[in-house]
Each structure stands twice: as structure tokens, then as C-alpha cells.
Amino acid sequence: MTDHTTPIYASFLNESEWKNFSERSQKFLQLFPNLLKAMDIAFVRQQAGPNIDVVILGLGRLCLEEFMEILLLCGHGYGIAATRIIRGMYERAVTAEYLHDNPDQVEAFINYHHVSGYKLFKQIQRTMGNDVLSPEQTKQIEENYQKYKSQFEVTDCKKCGTTRINHTWNKLDFVTMAGKTSLGQLIVPDYYLPTREIHSTIGALFSRFEIDDGGGLVFKEAAQRDEADKALMAAHFLILSVLELQKNHFNLESLEEPLQVCLADLSTIWKKTPNPQAALSS
Secondary structure (H helix, E strand, C coil), X not given: CCCCCCCCCCCCCCHHHHHHHHHHCHHHHHHXXXXXXXXXXXXXXXCCCCHHHHHHHHHHHHHHHHHHHHHHHHHCCXXXXXXXXXXXXXXXXXXXXXXXXXXXXXXXXXXXXXXXHHHHHHHHHHHHCCCCCCHHHHHHHHHHHHXXXXXXXXXXXXXXXXXXXXXXXXXXXXXXXXXXXCCHHHHHHHHHHHHHHHCCCHHHHHCCEEECCCCCEEECCCCCHHHHHHHHHHHHHHHHHHHHHHHHHHCCHHHHXXXXXXXXXXXHHCCCCCCHHHHHHC
């Protein structure tokens, strides 16, 4: 009989997969300390000041966390899971750069929190009942929504003159916003392809099936090493862009030299990929 009072200590480390990852990623692992040094300079510090500074630092710090999550997944052979995280990392990197270039938009970015919070609140009421939140919480959510909603009104019908609340904080759609940043050319590998894996699409199914010797479809059980390597390359590109933005936005002179080292490392690590953007999209 099992003694249910005895603690169970679990480990999900796939040592054989990590060994394979390490063998094929030697150059990245050898130069990884340089990237860690740059990350420390950029993010291990306190930051006070206006909202724009807090937002730029915060978005960058989230990108760093996602980079480490991607590295963990790639090491275990979960390349498609790592690809899914690429989209979120890309969205944050694009948003940070866009706000850096358009600091007058940061208040809209912050204030939309009250609109999205209200939408969540209405769904809580619809699916969970009206008594989940206290009357005080309900009152505060509704007041904040009424205060800020006009900031996000857009035309619904030009002929009728009706309006609606926009689905996001910016009147630009995300693809257009990305096109206004230095990351716009990565929209396919870092946004569209990960989106296919995030949502319930036939493309997500096709990426997990293969044809066996008998001509039938079978689920791919093996580690997704090729996808993992592409995801790591994409994340590496993005984190260096994020570090570049931190350096420029906060005038971090101490980051200049380490970042240049990391940029040189990027070329060394992925030198076998003459056209990285095309490789990421394949």
C-alpha cells in the first residue's frame, strides 16, 4: 500500500534531451555568460521616474523572463511550446520599442487596463455570478471604466456615426504597429507562425503529424529539436533587441561594450544560418 503521508519529490529533467541540446548548442552555451552579464546590467537595478520608464523596464524584464522560459523548453526538446512563447515575447518587445518612439501613448497603454479589467469583470458576472466580487470592487471597476472608456472609442459605422470601444489600447492594429519598429520584418516568424500554434487551427495539427511508412498519419512523438533551435535563435534575436532598447532609453553607457560583445556572439553562434529570417520562417 502507498503511504500517502510520505512526501514525493518529483523531477522532470530529461537528461538525455538536455545532453543532445548541449551537444548541438555548444557555441551558444560557451558564450551565454556574455549575455547574462548584459542582462544583469540592463535589469538588475532600481528604476524610478515617469510611467514611460517603468513600462519600458517592465516590458523588457518580462521579455528576459520569457527568454529563460524558451531556453528551458528548448533544452527539453519542446520546440513548439517554445515557439508559442515567442509571440508574447515579440509583442512585448514591439510594444516597448513603439512606446519608446511614441511616449505620448504610454498613458493610453496604462489606462486601457481599466477597459480590459471591465471586460473581464462582465465575463465573471456572466459565467460565475454577480456576487463573486464585493460591491466595493464592482463599484471601483465600473467607475474606472466610465472614466477612461471615451479615450478608446473608435468609429463603428461611418455612415451611422456610431462608435464602439476599441479591442486594444492603440488605434493601430498590432501588425501595423510592428511595422513602425525595427522588428517589423520579423512579423512572420515571431508572430504569424507562433499564432498558428497558439490557436486551435489545422496548421497546429499538421505541425504535429507525419506520414508513416504505410501512408497513414501518426503523431510525432520525438523531441522537436529543429523547432527548438529555431525558437532559440528567434529568442536570441529578440533579447538583443530588447537590450539595445534598454541601453538607448535609459542611456546605459555601461551596457554599450557588453552589448557589442553579445552582438558579435550572435553572428558567431548562428553563422551557419546565412539568412536567419528565412530560416526562422521555414
